[in-house]
Amino acid sequence: MPGINGTHGTSQTTAYGDATVDSLLRKESTPSAPSDTCQEDVQLVLQSFRLLIADLCQQFGMGHPGSAIGMAALGVALFKYVMRYAPHQPQWFNRDRFLLSNGHACLFQYANHYLAGYKAMTWEQLLSYHSERSDSLCPGHPEIEHEGIELTTGPLGQGIANSVGLAIAAKHLAHTFNRPNFEVVNNHIWCVVGDACLQEGVGCEAFSYAGHLKLNNLTVIYDNNQITCDGSVDLTNTEDVNKKMEACGWEIIDVMDGVNDVEAIVNALEKGRDPNRERPLFINVRSIIGVGSAVAGQAVSHGVPFGKDNVAAMKKAYGWDTEKHFYIPDKVRKFYADIPKRGDQYVKEWEQLLDRYTKEHPDLGQAFKDRMAGKLPSNLESQIPSPDSLPTEDTPSRKSNNIVMTNLFAQVPSFMIGTADLTPSVNMSWKDYEVFNPPSLTPISGKKGSYKGRYIHYGIREHVMAAIANGLAAYAPRTIIPVTSSFFMFYLYAAPAVRMGALQRLKVIHVATHDSIGAGEDGPTHQPIELAALYRAMPNMLYIRPGDSEEVAGAWTAAIRYDDGPSMISVSRHALPQLKGLTKREGVQRGAYVLQEEKNAAVTLIATGAELSFAINVKDALGKAGIKARVVSLPSFKLFREQSREYQREALRRHDGIPAVAIEPYASLGWERWADAGIHMKGYGHSLPGKYIYQHFGFTTESMTERVENFCKAWKGGEIGRGEYCEL
């Protein structure tokens, strides 16, 4: 039986420290699959897998063949030998989680899912990769909606960050629910990364933080093929990767031949499960992108099919029929055939364990079942303080958050709250909170660590905070409800991960504080102007700017009810008047509502969040000048967009010919939908203490009133018509 040596004519070399493409390719075929399988079988499996990928890309002349082919041996090690999962019960709670952070190599996962026997991944489905089928389960990157996919990956670095979230979730649940002799949670998290995930900032944050947390239930497998789109990695990156990972607190295992040496990979992976290891494990697997093809070891094999002739040559070199496409020998099918049964056995044993556990620890067993089912206390919303018990004095809405939610945070174990090094500023902690940190760690300042802890100090790592939150949320629906917090402006750092949460409809609640120019003296770098436009435009994202404590209660109510994606509650640093009797939490649920009605109004003033009270002040001042105004609070574009047109008309009364003026010191973009004019920021903010900055930009009652008055005149005089948004 032919090995893979001599299958191509390239003398291309690549960097492996101590190996080259050629040396690896020339290496005598010394397969070393676990002893229960003969070497020949494994070689056949590897060839079959590689050719299947090549054919799948060739089919429609599109796709990413190289990495998936290079990882063939890793696939065997993971899906056949090491991972504990159940293809026929893919939602088994204690399954190992697998993430492909280099999501473009998705065929690796699809083909392995097919071979391992996932039911949804039929042969027909596998062949639909890059077809015209809009119901394909084989999109260009793995998507969470499909069986066996834990999270959507693709934007590089997200997957490794998500897998840290999965590992935190597993570790937290294990330490919360496991009891002696009852390891109801003891699964392992496996994540494959490519060179890109090691370069992306969010990946770097993830590695650093996972090392700190000593997540020994996480194994990262580095598909070290030394090739990126632009060429060899050394064009852009000459780090000592192992040394860097070690410095970050990881244990390292090298696998020198990731092309053929299944046994070495299996041995390395098995070390991942060792409960005595105190660090996460990084397995550096040398592989060859597009191995076996004429473009092996070359960048061009990354995202372009090899071409018909090259695929034929590959088959020929393997001694296969060059005219047979998508061929999987029976031996190969047989090789994988036992996986579903084995998986069912895992599930059965675990369910028996769970039964014994529930008998021995009935309350805990019930609690665990509730958590697995994502069940929240039925009285959750009623625990939010009533309007009467909210403050009457001016209160920063970041503090209102704390008033509204920390009691629930303390009581409801599903919430895991974290902040990117702004604990003193964002007010998200509660009395006696425990910190999620290794139990072995007692920081110089701060509390002893515990994996039972539900308060996460993410460090100054906003991007990975949001990406980890996605992993926490994806572990199982509502088993953990992650809450993150930082200054609103720094949710621009986190935006790619926040978006991934929205794309995947993950229930994550982001609390963005310091959300207006009123944040003050930190200056324009810290004052959001344009960021709300992003989150208001983002599909599935529930962005809310509540105006006082009552609206904060409304915002949390909405966020708790919303199961179709992330929410972001955007609050102020500075104290806001409490608009008692005007603001209504139920109003927030409709996105906008009338705060002050006025039958014969000449103008509607719309405001939101930290500047909601400005509209009331302007209304009063306009009243003195003989202009009647009504006031609308509009905390959420999304919720208001979803209302009926009748409700929208009632709230805004533009249909009655009344013009609307928005007041919000952000960029105007988007306000044109609701208003005819607006008082907004025309550029960036300024470094001035809070009490001076609104004045500096003309957000005084006097100035705003004058501008609205002039606008009303121009409107009345017909100088300005509807559909010509005026920035006053």
Added chain:
Amino acid sequence: MPGINGTHGTSQTTAYGDATVDSLLRKESTPSAPSDTCQEDVQLVLQSFRLLIADLCQQFGMGHPGSAIGMAALGVALFKYVMRYAPHQPQWFNRDRFLLSNGHACLFQYANHYLAGYKAMTWEQLLSYHSERSDSLCPGHPEIEHEGIELTTGPLGQGIANSVGLAIAAKHLAHTFNRPNFEVVNNHIWCVVGDACLQEGVGCEAFSYAGHLKLNNLTVIYDNNQITCDGSVDLTNTEDVNKKMEACGWEIIDVMDGVNDVEAIVNALEKGRDPNRERPLFINVRSIIGVGSAVAGQAVSHGVPFGKDNVAAMKKAYGWDTEKHFYIPDKVRKFYADIPKRGDQYVKEWEQLLDRYTKEHPDLGQAFKDRMAGKLPSNLESQIPSPDSLPTEDTPSRKSNNIVMTNLFAQVPSFMIGTADLTPSVNMSWKDYEVFNPPSLTPISGKKGSYKGRYIHYGIREHVMAAIANGLAAYAPRTIIPVTSSFFMFYLYAAPAVRMGALQRLKVIHVATHDSIGAGEDGPTHQPIELAALYRAMPNMLYIRPGDSEEVAGAWTAAIRYDDGPSMISVSRHALPQLKGLTKREGVQRGAYVLQEEKNAAVTLIATGAELSFAINVKDALGKAGIKARVVSLPSFKLFREQSREYQREALRRHDGIPAVAIEPYASLGWERWADAGIHMKGYGHSLPGKYIYQHFGFTTESMTERVENFCKAWKGGEIGRGEYCEL
């Protein structure tokens, strides 16, 4: 004279590996300033500096005292001894560049600028920190607009990334213009970072890439005080920082006593300048946040003034008059007095060198002077291909970019072009381009490196790409015009840096490809839906979506003309019809213009970018149904917003009662300004090959025409009025 030992009652300890706050504080005062200054003077200077900072924060009860105080000795070493700069000629081209990446410690820089004799930084100005003065030169973070500030910092990690850009600029200019015996560019880049910059992903990317580039003209000084807002660093980060930096290709020097040991710091810094060093230098300086105060070594000293009593106690312990505030002894003033003169001497010697250089190398000398002055070839715009020479066949606008600009890129040395590992996809390279990489590096695949190279392979590091571009642009106005490129979706990764460029009005051109759902099979992770809203809302950002090659020429014309901030040219992956005779590059300059007029139109169709031709198809189809339509191209919201209301009315004719329908498969947000209805994306995209995806989402001529027809009926029937944006 009292030392700083015994000045406070805390027994707080912090992590220095081998030292604690106490041991450092108890350490006998062994000042070791360079031998021309007596020890006592240095101690006095340090005390004076620390008390000045404490007083400045005390004044208005706001500010960040801790780090600035902790870095007092570093300030002396840098500003008094090591840096080559000229306070009275702050724009001297060959000055060392200094960046404070931990920008919240801005008082460190302001106070040192005052002491060093920067003219703008008067005593009165220094005292304006956190005052009500809107013209203060002492904002909450350093801002580029002010004398001596190289770039605005504040969002953590940006500064270190910018400094890599400055170092690339200096290295590139040196290798381009220096000749034997004529080092006209030989300055050094100094960057101070705190713990946060080491944690932020963009910082990690910067460190990794700078190490790869072997930028030996860059020294990073780590103010290692082991404290962040939440407490001690070990709460969130337990990396071996030195080892990690070494793995990234940096040389490391430790300074164990950064509180007092000025000499050790000076010695370390001087090594930064060593031309024989082959790597960038990382100096790990152990310091104590808020040293000398009762809150020394504690997180609370980071962002809160110490309080009156604590400041008084600090003064008392130093033996200073507790009632004297803002006191700078004459000895201290004298200590700094020689700096401006020394700076002028640097400038003088350099100018003499430049004179000799220009005599010896007249052409080169002139070229250098032009570059320093930011002078571009006068015929720049006329070199952009004329309409006649643009393609007539369907062309991807990413390719149009190449057709329009690569000739200019090749010829005009001011352009430095880079991509985040997408060279084969973004089409930004040109024939025989040189790669900016260390001359010692010949990558396994790729060209030999050269610091003269103007094509930058950034790796898979979008965020630092944009941040480095900011540094390149800030080196001197238009001396280098950085161009970056990646998929549009990944400009979400880069967004925090792109924003910083916009805030600082830096001339950077971003080329965002694959900007529509038409990008196809990569799926929703790669299809931008909501991102344009961010860039359309971002102040100073010129975001343009050109519709064909002629509009691409218009977009580049606009970007070249625009000196008030970054531009982003947003182009397609897939081939677009060339709308010959309809599209006009000069039309692009006005943001929107009429593509097809129709006197008695019932509707105006507005479209943009990759879908511009859709509007023409729909117009034609509507015509067949007896509905007259006109077509407007709207490639830039910003440019159109800036037109007169008259021009806007002329272009849109909504004032004539004609409704407008926008066609763009993005989120609708923002379109409400220009249109009454729109055909947009209501959620995320889908993984389908380009030819199927528009169909999947109803962007076929048939479906769109039907929807516009129905809208026109509803409009005519009064069911829908202006100001009620309809998503069709």
